[in-house]
Amino acid sequence: xxxxxxxxxxxxxxxxxxDGAAGIPLGxxxxxxxxxxxxxxxxxxxTSSTLGSHDADGTAADAWIAKSExxxxxxxxxxxxxxxxxxxxxxxxxxxxxxxxxxDDDEIMLNCYSLxxxxxxxxxxxxxxxxxxxxxxxDQWRALKRGETGIDTAVEEILRWTTxxxxxxxxxxxxxxxxxxxxxTGDIVTVWNASANFDERVFDAPERLRLDRTPNxxxxxxxxxxxCLGAYLARAEIEAVLEGxxxxxxxxxxxxxxxxxxxxxxxxxxALPLALKPA
Ligand code: HEM
Numbered sequence: 330x331x332x333x334x335x336x337x338x339x340x341x342x343x344x345x346x347x348d349g350a351a352g353i354p355l356g357x358x359x360x361x362x363x364x365x366x367x368x369x370x371x372x373x374x375x376t377s378s379t380l381g382s383h384d385a386d387g388t389a390a391d392a393w394i395a396k397s398e399x400x401x402x403x404x405x406x407x408x409x410x411x412x413x414x415x416x417x418x419x420x421x422x423x424x425x426x427x428x429x430x431x432x433d434d435d436e437i438m439l440n441c442y443s444l445x446x447x448x449x450x451x452x453x454x455x456x457x458x459x460x461x462x463x464x465x466x467x468d469q470w471r472a473l474k475r476g477e478t479g480i481d482t483a484v485e486e487i488l489r490w491t492t493x494x495x496x497x498x499x500x501x502x503x504x505x506x507x508x509x510x511x512x513x514t515g516d517i518v519t520v521w522n523a524s525a526n527f528d529e530r531v532f533d534a535p536e537r538l539r540l541d542r543t544p545n546x547x548x549x550x551x552x553x554x555x556x557c558l559g560a561y562l563a564r565a566e567i568e569a570v571l572e573g574x575x576x577x578x579x580x581x582x583x584x585x586x587x588x589x590x591x592x593x594x595x596x597x598x599x600a601l602p603l604a605l606k607p608a
Contacts, residue, residue, distance in 0.1 A: 334573045334605075342584060342604040345460045346453075353566055354452035358445055363417030364406070375399050376449045396442075403441040407434055418444070444559070451493040452563045454590070454597030456570045458491030461601055462538055463574065464581050469540050473575050480575075483540040484567045489547035490538050492523040495596050497551055522548045523596060580606040 333352065337343035355373050358364075364372060375395045403419075410419045422437045432440070463470045472478040501516045512518060525548040527535040532542075550557035557563070574581070581603050588600035 334577050337603075338577060338605050338607045342602065345601040345603045346457045346599050349460070350453045350456040350570070353456060353570070354449050354563075357562060357566060358448040361418045362406070362441055362444065363410070363415055363419055368402070372399070372402065372445075373449070375402075376446060399445065400438055400442055403445070404434060404438045407437040407441065447557070448559045448562065450590075450595060452559075452566050454493035454595060455487060455491045455563065455567055457598045457601050458493070459487045459567060459570055460574065460581070460603060461583070461587065461598065462487065462490055464583050464603060466538050469538055470581075473540055473571065478540040480568055480571055482543055482545065483571055484564050485545040485547065486538065486540050486542045487567055487571070488549040488564075489526045489532075489542070489545055491597060492526050492547075492549050493595055493597050494549070494551075495523045495594055496521045497555075520548075520551070522551065577608050578605050579608045 333349055337345075337349060343349055351373065355369060355376070359369050359372070375398050407419055407423060410417070411423045414420075419437065419441060422432055422440055425432060463473070469478070473480075473483055496519050498517050498519045501512045501514055501518055504514055505512045507518070526532070529535055531546065550560045550563075583602065584604045585602035586600075587598045587602075590597055590599045
């Protein structure tokens with residue numbers, strides 16, 4: 330992050346989405362999975378076409394092709410890691426046993442796929458949203474810079490404010506009722522995390538960005554058995570971005586129009602031109 334920010338500051342600014350945030354979560358997840366440097370640009374292109382497209386031209390078929398290519402990529406990598414003495418997460422999955430049985434190639438491939446899709450674009454959108462939020466809330470930016478706001482609470486408020494995953498769906502396994510609405514077995518129920526994070530019954534003035542907000546029981550990482558596996562990694566990544574901006578940038582300003590990702594599942598920007606003044 331320090332390197333990316335230094336480069337951007339030297340140039341006087343950057344597209345924070347493409348030149349700043351794009352490489353950070355992808356780099357972290359690729360390091361964890363041991364994806365070679367030479368494959369990373371290709372894999373980044375695939376993930377962008379899978380969940381949230383950068384433009385409206387991408388078709389559903391493009392997304393399915395990209396998903397299949399990612400699966401194929403990890404199937405090959407998993408096969409390679411079975412006995413090659415690597416020390417990454419794929420090698421760990423390849424060598425582990427569940428109830429005494431080793432994971433088969435499909436299980437390894439699907440675990441990698443979840444980690445990859447779960448961990449790249451979501452965290453990226455939060456970081457880009459963090460830069461946008463700070464550029465547009467000078468009081469909060471100053472409080473962060475002066476140390477009046479701690480990084481820990483700032484990370485949580487950025488997660489609430491940006492909510493990169495708009496919703497999650499589940500299929501009801503039994504007849505039930507939610508807030509007076511009958512739900513039948515087989516119905517699909519959708520939780521709108523983005524709405525829950527701005528619930529005025531839970532958050533005081535939810536429409537205000539307050540980097541020192543406590544408590545902050547946001548639903549950005551969902552809740553329950555499928556609570557985000559990468560929540561702590563995502564928090565560490567956002568923390569690094571906030572610290573980098575706080576310590577290295579004196580001022581930042583949006584210099585052109587931002588562009589939202591084209592998705593009804595992910596929320597955030599794929600372009601954010603920013604001028605950055607060195608601290
Ligand atoms: C700001 C960043 C992130 C956001 C907003 C986010 C959001 C979420 C949400 C909402 C879920 C629950 C989905 C559901 O209930 O259907 C989830 C699950 C998951 N996330 Fe994340 N995530 C982030 C970062 C990461 C990272 C960095 C990784 C990987 C290292 C990751 C890997 C996963 C995995 C594997 C699951 C599935 C867990 C399970 O089903 O038990 N996520 N994430």
